Amino acid sequence: MTQMNWRIVLAARPKGLPTEADFRLEEVPIVQPGEGEILVRTRYLSVDPYMRGRMNEGASYAPGVGLGEVMVGGAVGDVVASRHAGFAEGDVAQVHSGWQDYGLASGDGARKVDPDLAPISTSLGVLGMPGITAWVGLLEIGHPQAGETVVVSGAAGAVGSLVGQIARIKGCRVVGVAGSDVKVSHVTDELGFAAAFNYKTTLDYGAALGELCPDGVDVYFDNVGGTISDAVLQHMNVGGRISVCGQISQYNLRTPEMGPRLTWLFITRRLQMRGFLVFDFEKLYAKALQEMSAWVQDGRLSYREDIVAGLEQTPAAFIGMLTGDNIGKRLVQVA
């Protein structure tokens, strides 16, 4: 009897915010691994903002997902068959097999996860790509110095919640921008942010920043873009650094939004802005994971997972995350 695999494919290219009709759940036979490959039964899969870009026609920094192809993304699970010397049946592997129950992956591209060190779900969050993204984007791009003020947008999200804590560990005063009062309380009460404001209920972002950042802003870690960034930019100090990680406010727009031109501030304040993709910093992954693990173990870095159960719930979990209904790292528990 052929074993079957459930997977979610891209059914249509979204116009604006994706809907569940843009995805299709289908059943296909499991393919056994070829030479150098492993077959992994997914326990958790990751939904991340970048996946919205992959749903578009044409390449952005990576090729888009083709219609009828399985949605891309990170996953972690049990190796059920291996033709790679580095993995044996029963190992836990973090792979990039996408939204499916059973995924094939190159063993060379897979990461072995030790389930005794930390819950395996963390390999998709604090001790995985989002964690490394926060570490690289803050430390390598933002260069925060002790005593400086760091503002983080998307503060309660998978990356933002870690950025703020790393900045706090580095001796900075951290101010968050988030989309609900619960998120604001979470980052201030539980994650050690000095302050935060709810951008959905705050009328004047500039006034809020003026009050919460009396010494101005030295580093802005931007996950969101749009009007929040306009306001933060106007509060940047001379020599400020802007690390652009995401622009989630813009991903579902069908044409670019218009905003005020503020580039002159880059001159008068001598600002630097740099966008990044974590993939360009592969040589730092080990160092980042080592530091993040140590901070988790000594209790200085906490993380929150927002777990939805069931592969068939993945589209809704993803769409909800794009609208900000998660706190911390959204994952889908599959097996």
Added chain:
Amino acid sequence: MTQMNWRIVLAARPKGLPTEADFRLEEVPIVQPGEGEILVRTRYLSVDPYMRGRMNEGASYAPGVGLGEVMVGGAVGDVVASRHAGFAEGDVAQVHSGWQDYGLASGDGARKVDPDLAPISTSLGVLGMPGITAWVGLLEIGHPQAGETVVVSGAAGAVGSLVGQIARIKGCRVVGVAGSDVKVSHVTDELGFAAAFNYKTTLDYGAALGELCPDGVDVYFDNVGGTISDAVLQHMNVGGRISVCGQISQYNLRTPEMGPRLTWLFITRRLQMRGFLVFDFEKLYAKALQEMSAWVQDGRLSYREDIVAGLEQTPAAFIGMLTGDNIGKRLVQVA
């Protein structure tokens, strides 16, 4: 008999583009130098885009000029009295004495100019602040590599015309954006730019850039901002660098212009943008001047001066420069 000094003071704060009514020519007694000061009779004075910012109320990166105060700016002329050990009567000094016939300056802040090495007017241009600005902004911020494509806006201006030539000397392919066909011919025929286009007569900047920069843009040196920058940004290559020197298209606007939000390109293309003020790079002035002088002497770097005669013509010369009626460095010959 008291000797008199003619000077131009700020009479009113401009709304939008300055008019001649915003300035006033007045005659005041010459003040003799105090301890450590020199009195310089201006031969040439400089008009530069940054002066527009100084006409506004309040400080930008430097305090604004007060109403009734003499307009700021660089000048070069003859030392007619000195109470500073480094200067004697008859020396030529480059000072920051502004729009006037006789200016007092601190000797410590003055630069002695050797009239045998180069025409003294060059101390306000290619071998002065605009030259150092071009050198610093291109090399220290843009980091051009041989074989790369460099785009310069304001290509025929005091800074842009030098940026393009330095980039050419460094082995880059240089494409200019300028505001007249004469300027386009000047930079391509005389300055060695590979190509240029006239933004006032080109309908589709994106198409022009696509044609003139078939390998994309690696470095953008921005003097102008606005819609030109929108178009260049969309042609930047992965890893591109944007050096923001000026935003002359925006200086006379009463409220910020709206433009499309393109920050997401910073992520997908991993772009870096940095604004700068030349004053932050004082430790590189000597090196920059040495290299620029050598290039002028060996004929690889040419410069053009656009000289207007008469102190009383300074407001018109300045206003005209803001609208782009100059080619090369605009100066006013005073004495």
